[in-house]
Amino acid sequence: MLKTLIAIVILSGSISAFAEDMESTVTGTMPAEKESAIKESKLRAGLMTGFNSPKGDVRTTTEYGVTTAFQPFGAFGFGIDAQNARLEDQNKNRRTTIMVNGLVNGDLPVLRHSYAGVGGGPVILNGKVNWGYAPIVGFDVPFNQKAHDFISLGLTAKYLINPNTPNSLSAAAALKYWF
Numbered sequence: 001m002l003k004t005l006i007a008i009v010i011l012s013g014s015i016s017a018f019a020e021d022m023e024s025t026v027t028g029t030m031p032a033e034k035e036s037a038i039k040e041s042k043l044r045a046g047l048m049t050g051f052n053s054p055k056g057d058v059r060t061t062t063e064y065g066v067t068t069a070f071q072p073f074g075a076f077g078f079g080i081d082a083q084n085a086r087l088e089d090q091n092k093n094r095r096t097t098i099m100v101n102g103l104v105n106g107d108l109p110v111l112r113h114s115y116a117g118v119g120g121g122p123v124i125l126n127g128k129v130n131w132g133y134a135p136i137v138g139f140d141v142p143f144n145q146k147a148h149d150f151i152s153l154g155l156t157a158k159y160l161i162n163p164n165t166p167n168s169l170s171a172a173a174a175l176k177y178w179f
Helices: 002-017
Strands: 043-054 061-073 076-086 094-106 114-125 128-142 151-160 168-178
Touching (some): 043 151, 061 094, 061 168, 094 128, 128 168
Antiparallel strands (some): 043 061, 043 168, 061 076, 076 094, 128 151, 151 168
């Protein structure tokens, strides 16, 4: 009796799986997703603020700066970031970094409008100029309201490697305007 009941359940389930007519499918009532202006835009500028966490005897501090980038073709682009942080060391030094970045933009399934790259440039500490480089990753989340089509909020992370100052991880929220 139990075997017969299980066989009936399995057969009725397999029959109902083929019973749907594909021409009578129901479409959703939600509007189609609006294309973001970020894909169309090639130039952006923005403000960044976040934290700077150097290795060594220096504590985590705030960091702020500006960013700009240009995407001349395809997924490749370049940009310039300038950031300033006061290092909480014994001398209360200020470190200014100006990085020229090479970026590759992509659309990951989880993080849309993401990018990765590498940057390099001068690191200024106490009037002395050193050179550093940093791998960079980040993403942007565009605002899709009509009045804010060209504004995005994102997160950028980089690890600054420099021979004469402490290496540091910085993560910053970035508010960007896309031209």
